Amino acid sequence: MHRTGKKLAVIAGAFALTIGLASHSAGDPDENSLAIEGETIVTDVKAPADSPLEHLYSGWRFRASETQSLQTDDFENPGMVAVEQAIDQFAMVDGSEGKACADCHADVSDFKGLRPNLPRWDEAKSKPETLEHIINECRTERMGAKAWKWEAQEMLNMTALIGLQSRGMPVTVETGGPMASVWEKGKELYYTRVGQLDMSCAHCHENNYGKMIRADHLSQGHINGFPVYRLKWGGLGSIHRRFKGCMQNIRATPFKRGSDEFIALELYVASRGKGLSVEVPSVRN
Ligand code: HEC
Ligand code: HEC
Numbered sequence: 001m002h003r004t005g006k007k008l009a010v011i012a013g014a015f016a017l018t019i020g021l022a023s024h025s026a027g028d029p030d031e032n033s034l035a036i037e038g039e040t041i042v043t044d045v046k047a048p049a050d051s052p053l054e055h056l057y058s059g060w061r062f063r064a065s066e067t068q069s070l071q072t073d074d075f076e077n078p079g080m081v082a083v084e085q086a087i088d089q090f091a092m093v094d095g096s097e098g099k100a101c102a103d104c105h106a107d108v109s110d111f112k113g114l115r116p117n118l119p120r121w122d123e124a125k126s127k128p129e130t131l132e133h134i135i136n137e138c139r140t141e142r143m144g145a146k147a148w149k150w151e152a153q154e155m156l157n158m159t160a161l162i163g164l165q166s167r168g169m170p171v172t173v174e175t176g177g178p179m180a181s182v183w184e185k186g187k188e189l190y191y192t193r194v195g196q197l198d199m200s201c202a203h204c205h206e207n208n209y210g211k212m213i214r215a216d217h218l219s220q221g222h223i224n225g226f227p228v229y230r231l232k233w234g235g236l237g238s239i240h241r242r243f244k245g246c247m248q249n250i251r252a253t254p255f256k257r258g259s260d261e262f263i264a265l266e267l268y269v270a271s272r273g274k275g276l277s278v279e280v281p282s283v284r285n
Contacts, residue, residue, distance in 0.1 A: 028210050029061035029219075034279070037074055039168050045275040052206055058276050059219040062209075063284060067231065070283040079160060079229035079281030082153075082236050086161035089154060095145025101138065108161060115166040115278050119267050121178045128182050128263050131159050132238070150257040156227050156236040163227065163280030170277060171224050173270040186268025189261055195252030201269075204246075216285070221246075222273035223266065225282025232285060239266050 034041040043058035060068060070076050090101045090108055105111075115131070122129040129137075135158055136147040148155040175183040190201045204213065205221030212218070227236040240257035243265060247254035255261040 029057045030065075032061065032065070032068060034058075034060055034068070034072065036072055036167065036279070041168055041279050042170065042275070042277040043279075045170075048274055051272065051274075052202075053220060053272070056222070056273060056276055057209075057220055058224060058273075058279065058282075059222055059284060060225065060279065060282060062217040062219040064217075067283060067285050071279070077229070077281065077283060078231075079227075079236055079283060082157040082160045082227075082229075082281065083164055085153075086157035089157060090161065095139065095143035097142070097144040099143045104138075104142065109165055111162045112165040113169065115163040115280065116169050116172045117174060119179075119182075119263055119270070120174060126178075128179060128267065130258075130263060130266060131162060132258065135159070135162075151238055151241055153235075156238065159238070160227050160236060160281045163278060166278045167280060168277050170275050171270060171273050173267065173274065175267065175271050179267060182264050182267050183271060185261075186264035186266070186271075189265050190268055195247065195250035197250040197252075199250045201246070201265075220272070221269065222276060223269050224273050224276045225279045225284070227280065228282045228284050230284050236281060239269075 029044070032043075034043050041058075041060075043061050045056050047053045047056050060071060070078065074080050087108070090105075093100045101108075118134075119128045119130045121127075122133070132148075132150055132155060135155065139145040140147050148158075193200045193203075201221060204218055209218045209220045223239050223242075226239045226242070228242070229236050238257065240259075240262045243262055244254040244257065255265075
């Protein structure tokens with residue numbers, strides 16, 4: 001009995017999803033343009049020739065105007081609280097070596113240009129690395145400090161501060177050379193149907209962006225704004241947290257944060273947004 005009930009609920013859920021996607025057509029992203037503190041942020045750009053999309057739109061363009069406006073002013077942006085905290089963390093001594101980030105990195109603005117190129121290949125370890133890996137490598141190997149957990153507040157604060165240094169710069173992530181096989185793996189994951197709803201990332205973010213799914217306006221699912229401040233989360237969240245949530249919504253067993261699968265997916269999804277501006281920390285509902 002219980003099993004049948006559950007199965008029916010799942011089918012009903014899938015059905016509602018199909019109806020939801022088909023019947024509301026809120027259509028295109030809006031026409032609003034984004035400037036933060038006087039700086040122009042590119043929220044739409046013609047897609048590169050090899051892209052499956054014709055035109056790229058930042059997730060910002062799909063949000064309601066109240067949500068959008070929170071991102072136009074750093075005093076209004078709730079994600080900036082985390083950035084403030086990270087500035088303190090940067091100067092704070094931690095670990096057995098008695099060092100702070102600031103002892104070796106004179107100014108956090110030295111990290112300008114880093115965020116648009118991540119994830120990248122780590123020559124020494126012969127594997128791809130994300131911003132979380134880079135930060136933890138400094139903590140464990142250079143400070144004698146404990147690694148921060150992927151979703152720890154300190155980690156989110158620091159990835160927001162470092163990402164912010166590149167705000168306005170176009171995403172340019174490297175997909176060739178040793179990253180080619182990682183990218184291929186990410187692409188495969190993106191198009192693989194998973195979960196009880198048997199859907200892939202592409203079903204929603206490539207084929208149906210612009211439409212409404214329940215109360216949410218579907219975007220192209222880019223990651224140029226991460227870590228993102230989500231009103232629903234009441235705080236910042238990582239790229240991998242968002243991936244996890246999307247997989248759970250289609251009732252798939254999500255990969256773990258920091259897993260090879262999510263790192264590959266991160267690279268592939270980043271590459272789909274090449275040319276959009278970094279807009280860290282972004283604000284979403
Ligand atoms: C003992 C010195 C030292 C400390 C302390 C240190 N780092 Fe590093 N960090 C390095 C070195 C050396 C590199 C690799 C060379 C480089 O790119 O500067 C590096 C690289 C980085 C990079 C990559 C820079 C790039 O452009 O590739 C980031 C980001 C970074 N560190 C962040 C931090 C943060 C955040 C902290 C504090 C939690 C920290 N580091 C603490 C020495 C240190
Ligand atoms: C059933 C539809 C659906 C599927 C399938 C789905 N997502 Fe999402 N995703 C959403 C919705 C709804 C949102 C919130 C609104 C938006 O930004 O599209 C979202 C948001 C996102 C965002 C945040 C975008 C931003 O600008 O903040 C990313 C990134 C993302 N999804 C990636 C993925 C990836 C990767 C997959 C495949 C593992 C996936 N999604 C599968 C529905 C879906």
